[in-house]
Amino acid sequence: MGVKTIKAAFWVAGIVLLASALILTAHLTSNTLEFSQYNANWNGTSRFFSDLDRHHTVMIRESAQLSSYRNTALLLIIAPARPPTGEEITAYQSFLDSGNTIVLADDFGTGSEILQRIRSQITILPGNLSSIDRQYADPYTIVVYRTLNQTPVENSIALIMNRPAPLEGGEPLVMTSVMSWVDANGDRRINSGEVMGKFAVISSEEISRGRIVVISDPSIFINSMQDLDESYDNHRLINDLIDHDGMVLVDQLNSRTADAEGMSGILHVIRTQFMIEVLFFGVLVLVVAWAWKKKIL
Amino acid sequence: MRSDERYTILAVLALVVIGALALFVSGPLLYTLEKDTFPSRFHDNPDVLKVQALNSTTDILPLMQDLLDYTGPIVLNIRIKDIEEARRDLELFAKNHGSFDNLVIKLDMSASELEEFSKSKALQQELLMSLLNSSVSLDTLDNLEILYCDQNNPNLLLSVRYQGEAIRKKIRELYAQYQTETEKVSVISTKYGLDTTQEQVSLHEFEQYIREIGATEADAIERSPAVFDLPIRRSAQLSFIMHPDTARYGDSIECFGYYFSLYGYRDQGVPGKQVTVYIDTTPVSTITTDEIGSYAVEIPVERIRAGTHSLHAESGTTQSDVRMLNIVPVDSVTSLTVSTANSKGEVTCTGSVVANRPVRFAPVELVWDGSHASSTTTDAKGEFRAPLRLPDGTHTVIARFSDEGYPIRPSESEPQVVDVSVLRTITPAIIIADYSWLVLLLLVGGIFLAFAGGAWYYLKRMPGRTFFGSPAAPPPDMTIPAGSHQIAGTDEFPPLDEVKSEPTGDGTAPESLFTRYAHILQEQGLSAAARTVYLTFSVRIAQELHLQRYTSLTPREVSRSCTKKSYCGPFSSFILVYEQVRYGGYRSAAVQAEFETEMKNTASHLGGEDH
Numbered sequence: 027m028g029v030k031t032i033k034a035a036f037w038v039a040g041i042v043l044l045a046s047a048l049i050l051t052a053h054l055t056s057n058t059l060e061f062s063q064y065n066a067n068w069n070g071t072s073r074f075f076s077d078l079d080r081h082h083t084v085m086i087r088e089s090a091q092l093s094s095y096r097n098t099a100l101l102l103i104i105a106p107a108r109p110p111t112g113e114e115i116t117a118y119q120s121f122l123d124s125g126n127t128i129v130l131a132d133d134f135g136t137g138s139e140i141l142q143r144i145r146s147q148i149t150i151l152p153g154n155l156s157s158i159d160r161q162y163a164d165p166y167t168i169v170v171y172r173t174l175n176q177t178p179v180e181n182s183i184a185l186i187m188n189r190p191a192p193l194e195g196g197e198p199l200v201m202t203s204v205m206s207w208v209d210a211n212g213d214r215r216i217n218s219g220e221v222m223g224k225f226a227v228i229s230s231e232e233i234s235r236g237r238i239v240v241i242s243d244p245s246i247f248i249n250s251m252q253d254l255d256e257s258y259d260n261h262r263l264i265n266d267l268i269d270h271d272g273m274v275l276v277d278q279l280n281s282r283t284a285d286a287e288g289m290s291g292i293l294h295v296i297r298t299q300f301m302i303e304v305l306f307f308g309v310l311v312l313v314v315a316w317a318w319k320k321k322i323l
Numbered sequence: 324m325r326s327d328e329r330y331t332i333l334a335v336l337a338l339v340v341i342g343a344l345a346l347f348v349s350g351p352l353l354y355t356l357e358k359d360t361f362p363s364r365f366h367d368n369p370d371v372l373k374v375q376a377l378n379s380t381t382d383i384l385p386l387m388q389d390l391l392d393y394t395g396p397i398v399l400n401i402r403i404k405d406i407e408e409a410r411r412d413l414e415l416f417a418k419n420h421g422s423f424d425n426l427v428i429k430l431d432m433s434a435s436e437l438e439e440f441s442k443s444k445a446l447q448q449e450l451l452m453s454l455l456n457s458s459v460s461l462d463t464l465d466n467l468e469i470l471y472c473d474q475n476n477p478n479l480l481l482s483v484r485y486q487g488e489a490i491r492k493k494i495r496e497l498y499a500q501y502q503t504e505t506e507k508v509s510v511i512s513t514k515y516g517l518d519t520t521q522e523q524v525s526l527h528e529f530e531q532y533i534r535e536i537g538a539t540e541a542d543a544i545e546r547s548p549a550v551f552d553l554p555i556r557r558s559a560q561l562s563f564i565m566h567p568d569t570a571r572y573g574d575s576i577e578c579f580g581y582y583f584s585l586y587g588y589r590d591q592g593v594p595g596k597q598v599t600v601y602i603d604t605t606p607v608s609t610i611t612t613d614e615i616g617s618y619a620v621e622i623p624v625e626r627i628r629a630g631t632h633s634l635h636a637e638s639g640t641t642q643s644d645v646r647m648l649n650i651v652p653v654d655s656v657t658s659l660t661v662s663t664a665n666s667k668g669e670v671t672c673t674g675s676v677v678a679n680r681p682v683r684f685a686p687v688e689l690v691w692d693g694s695h696a697s698s699t700t701t702d703a704k705g706e707f708r709a710p711l712r713l714p715d716g717t718h719t720v721i722a723r724f725s726d727e728g729y730p731i732r733p734s735e736s737e738p739q740v741v742d743v744s745v746l747r748t749i750t751p752a753i754i755i756a757d758y759s760w761l762v763l764l765l766l767v768g769g770i771f772l773a774f775a776g777g778a779w780y781y782l783k784r785m786p787g788r789t790f791f792g793s794p795a796a797p798p799p800d801m802t803i804p805a806g807s808h809q810i811a812g813t814d815e816f817p818p819l820d821e822v823k824s825e826p827t828g829d830g831t832a833p834e835s836l837f838t839r840y841a842h843i844l845q846e847q848g849l850s851a852a853a854r855t856v857y858l859t860f861s862v863r864i865a866q867e868l869h870l871q872r873y874t875s876l877t878p879r880e881v882s883r884s885c886t887k888k889s890y891c892g893p894f895s896s897f898i899l900v901y902e903q904v905r906y907g908g909y910r911s912a913a914v915q916a917e918f919e920t921e922m923k924n925t926a927s928h929l930g931g932e933d934h
Contacts, residue, residue: 069363105365134364159378159379160377161374162373162374167367189367204515205515216432217434222436243366248366251366254369
């Protein structure tokens with residue numbers, strides 16, 4: 027075997043190894059957790075988070091971070107997973123008292139408990155909203171319509187929602203068509219006792235000096251909902267939310283979007299814990315030095 | 324770990340890989356959309372959902388509004404006796420209702436208010452059709468009443484009057500039912516914001532119509548003679564009236580009459596009497612008289628020959644007068660569609676027979692190539708569907724309706740040409756479709772054989788490697804038969820008698836190597852000669868040290884592998900010079916001299932080690 031052949035084989039092997047490493051990294055750093063920002067699959071929110079403007083967005087990892095915002099900030103709470111702590115509730119209330127806005131997107135999580143504890147009149151009711159107005163052959167993936175031209179739906183006339191829950195109370199901004207019902211028994215069809223009518227899916231309410239907007243479907247943020255038919259305004263709604271005039275704060279205290287596991291969990295810890303990050307890079311430098319000395323590199 | 328064990332593990336791993344691949348043969352993609360449909364309680368994956376855009380405001384509510392808007396004009400037309408217009412509107416009503424009903428089924432809304440709306444609309448449609456027919460009958464009866472009154476035929480006049488009374492009663496009952504259904508429809512429609520004006524109009528017109536037919540009845544009674552002049556008979560009497568007296572396929576003949584007896588000088592209807600209606604001499608319907616002794620029956624014109632037929636009614640020994648019915652023949656249209664042939668040469672023939680309206684339960688002949696035929700029958704909608712097995716080739720198929728028992732002229736479809744030969748050609752797609760299990764088996768077998776073949780080839784080409792279980796033996800290329808001029812497995816190896824042959828004790832082996840070196844040096848140059856020497860040494864060393872796969876090692880790796888032997892040091896020095904010659908491109912006399920020195924030194928030690 028000639029020297030040239032050996033060199034070519036070396037480069038080919040190197041490229042293959044590099045590609046394999048990249049694929050492996052992509053595979054290991056992703057997950058399939060519902061709503062996780064590290065989940066690049068259909069049910070993750072990686073696309074929504076990658077679209078966020080880094081200069082305009084702050085990830086809220088401690089309640090105390092909320093206290094520094096006045097009047098114009100918007101806090102996004104997407105798919106809360108656990109009951110809120112007292113500290114969090116106090117932070118939310120203070121945030122509203124400071125004239126800011128909270129947008130809570132939840133259907134079957136603990137959103138109702140948050141609303142109740144911050145003394146909102148809006149309630150997320152149980153049950154899958156179903157409708158004849160749909161884009162897909164699925165009664166849970168429904169089309170809803172704007173009923174009140176207010177922020178954040180000023181540019182959204184019709185939206186597709188993916189298993190929303192019905193809302194009660196507050197001022198309805200977006201509602202289903204009259205040919206909609208709550209599928210109480212979950213059989214995806216209307217049964218006797220399930221009455222058709224209009225149901226609110228986005229409602230707002232003034233609390234103290236602030237405002238809360240409740241979206242009864244966090245699934246509008248998942249990856250597979252980002253490429254919907256252009257005749258629906260989902261993309262505009264999300265743009266209007268993240269292009270808010272003030273700072274956009276994304277709750278990572280109590281949100282399924284912060285969920286991570288496996289390698290993505292480790293990377294998440296490395297990226298979010300400063301000291302661990304420093305240690306990690308220190309070890310990395312040592313490894314590079316060793317490899318250099320051994321002429322591996 | 325022994326090499327046998329290593330190869331066993333390798334074989335097991337290969338089999339595991341084959342097994343894993345076999346699992347994905349039917350769906351080789353690891354991340355398919357289908358695999359992404361894992362159940363989630365939060366959402367469904369829109370990427371795998373079938374698009375079915377539906378908007379209640381544009382797709383459903385307008386259809387409901389149309390259904391609401393038909394009823395007012397239909398009842399108005401019935402009332403003003405514009406029967407043709409009313410019939411046309413009713414047909415449109417039925418068609419739209421069918422579409423709406425299908426939509427309700429498609430949307431799986433059978434337990435919703437939409438289903439209630441649809442059911443009420445279906446009932447409304449039936450009631451309005453009954454109202455239309457009753458209205459036609461009532462008009463006919465009014466004409467007959469005038470006729471019989473003029474003819475002073477009290478028997479028939481009485482029958483007509485009783486029948487008229489029964490129809491008016493029926494219309495009043497229809498109104499009550501219509502009122503109920505209209506109320507249900509209005510409640511549901513109002514909830515969805517639909518305009519129910521025409522529903523209210525239809526109720527109002529219906530009510531007006533009832534008032535009008537009540538007034539007509541009062542007029543008739545007023546203008547008819549107060550006392551009927553009935554002929555006195557000892558037995559009971561049975562009147563029989565039918566209309567129309569000319570009909571076509573699909574029409575209905577309405578037959579009615581009155582069974583009565585004379586009690587003194589007064590006639591009295593006899594309830595509960597069985598009356599049988601005959602066409603020619605064939606009984607076609609049996610009915611019982613009601614509480615006033617009247618009876619009525621509708622006879623559809625279906626399988627009856629064209630021409631004149633006699634109709635009459637009988638009850639026991641009492642027989643009515645005979646009426647004559649003229650059945651007029653009509654043209655028919657037979658349609659046919661032939662599907663493409665499947666791999667077995669089967670086609671599906673679908674079509675219909677229509678004459679005035681769909682011809683129900685009628686025989687249809689499927690004729691192919693003019694000489695072969697098979698039979699089928701239309702269903703209740705006048706449609707047929709039958710499989711037909713055809714041999715290879717191009718065929719012409721027609722559907723033919725011809726039955727003299729029907730008042731319908733024969734017809735046949737346009738010829739349909741179907742090519743079976745092309746479709747029955749065995750293509751890979753058909754083989755895969757029909758023998759998927761065999762294809763799968765062959766595929767898995769092929770993969771297995773490919774791996775096994777690869778493994779066999781790999782093992783075969785391994786130097787000094789024998790297959791599992793055989794006793795340990797030196798690698799084939801290490802075996803150097805006496806007298807051989809080539810080392811097995813290599814084309815470039817030099818004759819080995821110099822190094823392999825048993826030392827003679829006179830030092831001929833080193834001289835032989837040198838002779839060969841000198842010969843190649845002269846012919847091909849230092850580099851080739853050096854390589855010959857290296858290969859000679861490496862064979863010898865590999866044999867001594869039992870180095871396997873030494874041909875895949877670089878000279879320096881062979882040198883590193885050589886330890887604990889006296890010739891290893893000289894060989895290492897030899898390799899350094901050898902690399903200069905072969906890879907460094909040094910060909911100077913000094914380097915050649917150095918190389919020859921190291922060569923001799925190594926050869927000397929190799930010979931010494933041997934002894």
